[in-house]
Structures are given as structure tokens and as C-alpha cells.
Amino acid sequence: MLDIKLIRENPDAVRDRLRQRGEGYDLAPILSLEEQRRTLEIQRTELQTRSNEIGKVIGQSIKAGADPQGDEVAALRHEGNDLKQQLSALEPAEKDLKEQLTALLLGLPNLPSETTPIGANETENVEIDRWGDDYKITHDVLPHGDIAEKLGILVTDRAVKIAQSRFIALIGAGAALERALIQFMLDRQIAAGYLEVLPPILVNSASLQATGQLPKFAEESFKCAEDDLWLAPTAEVPVTNLYRDEILDGEALPIYHCAYTPCFRREAGSYGKDTRGLIRLHQFNKVELVKIVRPETSEAEHQALLKDAQAILEALQLPYRTIELCTGDLGFGAQKCYDLEVWLPAAGTYREISSCSNFGDFQARRAGIRFREKGKKGTQFAHTLNGSGLAIGRTMAAILENYQLADGTIRVPEVLQPYLKREVL
């Protein structure tokens, strides 16, 4: 959520920054609602001040021996009743304005960082690094879905029977490989300084609103019919919400967490896209990195987070490139974002396998994550960041293709061999 004060005091600057994302962000209704709200608030406060006085005076005079039924008290009572009536008209109006205002503010995306490249859409994203060209294989390989089915480590037909399309089941070595990847990534990130969390995967609406998935993107998540609970689309939601509505001790920052969770996405509007294989599923596994940091460090923390995600791809010797998203392709809550894209030789393309975002104080405002600096008065909003480190399913896809041998077997990446206890699938 953007700071209403910032919007009020610098509407033009905010408007310009939002326009970098695209057209269609109108501040006029927000400014007008805020103006009305403030006017009402001032009026209401004045009435309440007088009302409080009356209450106090009546209490004091009765204590001092005045006749509770006497004229003096009756007059005050009458004035009090009068004020109450005026207030009863103002209060709902102000509340209504506040709700409208909040609804509009919740729908506004974050401002892009000054350093985010300006562009209209994903075609203007900037490739800032490419790694591992030497590891690219030269012989033809089967798409990962095909080879996995052929090896009997992945089933789709039977999984569809259990749930629906875009669900898969891993069998035997497939399941073991998935598990090994989870364990490997967690081990690496824990060693890099992240504290592991195994959070709830069902999350309530407040949590989704805090991280930005609600109210705008309700159709992206699965909702439980009988409860105010949703299947988390990413561990970002539960892990960031660990600290919702808290004032942290400044000494506690920075906080680094890693978490393995299944993730659930409805993939509405992507019918027909990526229908084969492991790329786009309703349920997939992911190891997520989450940071909660001081504002002045978030830029550096973002770079470090990116490196921690990249380190996994490099340890697995998977060719990838690093993309910086332009303003037009930036996610709703992000002020700056890097995507890591892994090389998939069968299709001859790079596919997103990690997304590392700095949210600034956008999520912290929604979530009420603040901290108090020792010796300083007041509180300030923390900055939140997160990134995949990495998406497991897509990593498995990349391994099945990049490590596919000419004879159709799969070599196990060296760093995974201790986990899988075998060298070939």
C-alpha cells in the first residue's frame, strides 16, 4: 500500500511513477476522498472534544453535590444529546469514506524503484547476466515431460484422475529427485544464513491482503469453501505474515527465512499454455527466501538475495540468465525485481525459475510490520523482500533436459548425488 501522505503531498510524482507501469491509475478519486475524509475528521474531532468536556463536567458537578436532575445538568445533557445526534450523522459518513479510500489504495500497485528500467511490457525487460553457456548440451533431447514419463518417474494421466489437469504425480526416482532437490536447496540456504520455517499452507484473507494477493488477485488462488482460508500460492504469504502487526526490535533485523512449501495456483487465463510437463501446474513445490530488513539496507539485501538464488543454479550447473523486469512487467507489489530463467534445451528457450523482488515498505504497510530503533522515538516500516530459491518442479524439468544423455538416461547432478545416492536415473 502506498503512503496516503506521499500521495497527498506529491501527487504528480506518484502519478508519474505509476504511469511507468502503464496507464489506468487514477489518483483523482483518492485525492478527493482523502480531502473529504480529512474535513470530516476535523469536524468530528471538534464535536467529540466538546462532548468529552460535557461528560467530564457532568461527572464532576454530580460528584461535587449538584442535583443530577437539576437545570444545570439537564442543560448539559441536552447539549450532549445534540452533539450525539450530529456525530451520528458524521461518523458513518467518515467511515464510509475511509473504506472507499482504503479499497482504492489497496488496488494501487507499488511505485517502481528509481533504478528499475522503464519499459512497457516483458519485451523490454533487460538481460543483465548470462551464466553457464559452457554447460549447454549439443545433442537433441526429449522434452522433460516425455522423458520423465518414459522413465516411469512421472505420471500425468493418473494424477489427472485424482485431481484434474495440471496436476502430476512423481513416482520412484522422480519423487526421490524432488525430495533431494528440496533438501539440497534448504541445506544450501540454511548454510547461507536463512532460518528455516515450515509454515501453515492454508492462509486467511488478512494474510493474502498483507502480501498483496488480495483484493486484486483473488482468482489466482484456491479458496476453501467453508472457511476464510486459501491455499497459499507461495510461501511468501505465510512467512512474511509471521510478523504481521508486530513492532519488531530493531536489533532483530535483518530477518532471513527460507521455507519449503507446496504452492497452489489456479492459473486462470492460461488455458492451453504449457499443458505438458512440469512447467505450469496447479500444485508445485518451492523453496522460498524471505527477508525483513531495515529500509536503508534493502537495496544491498536484494542483491544478496539474488546471489543466493543464483548460487543454486550454479551449484547444479544449469545454464541460466538474469533478467531485470522493466516497469511495465513488474509485479503488483514489487518496486524492483529480477527473474532467473533457466535453459531448457528441448524447447531451446529460457524459462523463469526464480523471481527475486524488493517490495520496499509496500507489504510492510499492508501487513503492519514495523520496527523500533533503539534510542529512537516512534516506529518505521520495515522493508520486505523475497525470492524463489528455487522453484523445485522447474528445476527438475531443467535437470531432466540438461542432464539427459544420448541414451535417454539422466545423469544426476554431482551436488545431488549424496542425496539421491545414485549417479544415473
Add this chain to the structure above:
RNA sequence: GGAGAGAUGGCUGAGUGGUUGAAAGCGGCAGAUUGCUAAUCUGUUGUACGUAAUUAUUCGUACCGAGGGUUCGAAUCCCUCUCUCUCCGCCA
């Protein structure tokens, strides 16, 4: 699912209509003091919004789970909801 209990400030825990933003204790902060790795004493102690002033603050309002209601006035009375805990049942 059945029965019961509860929700107060960083924590513990008082408070059943009138200067209660809220006793007390603990913790935190500041100061004083003591021949000693700590004790004692004193003071202070939340958040948000608005308002002046401006980087020290002033004044006002709201906040005792949430939302309504009664009243001149509610932490305190009434209603609804949410959550937590205990016991029973069920269950990994």
C-alpha cells in the same frame, strides 16, 4: 461435534458506569547513589490519525479481541461475531 472458561498496555495482572490511556509488579529507558562484576532509590515508559510548529515538541481525537447498541459519559451494561484455552468425542 458436545460442555465450559477467557480475550486489558512489551509481559504478568487489577479494574462492574464519571478527569482510567488505564492500579500494581516485571521489563525497558534516564538520573542519583554505594568500595566494588550487582544492589538500592527517584523519575519516565504505547500506537495511529489530525493539528500547529518543525526535526525537540504542542494541542486534539481514537484505541482495553472485532463490530453494533444503551448513556451527557463505557474497559466496565446489552447484542452479534471472531479468536484462544480446558474437558469429552473423533482423529494423523
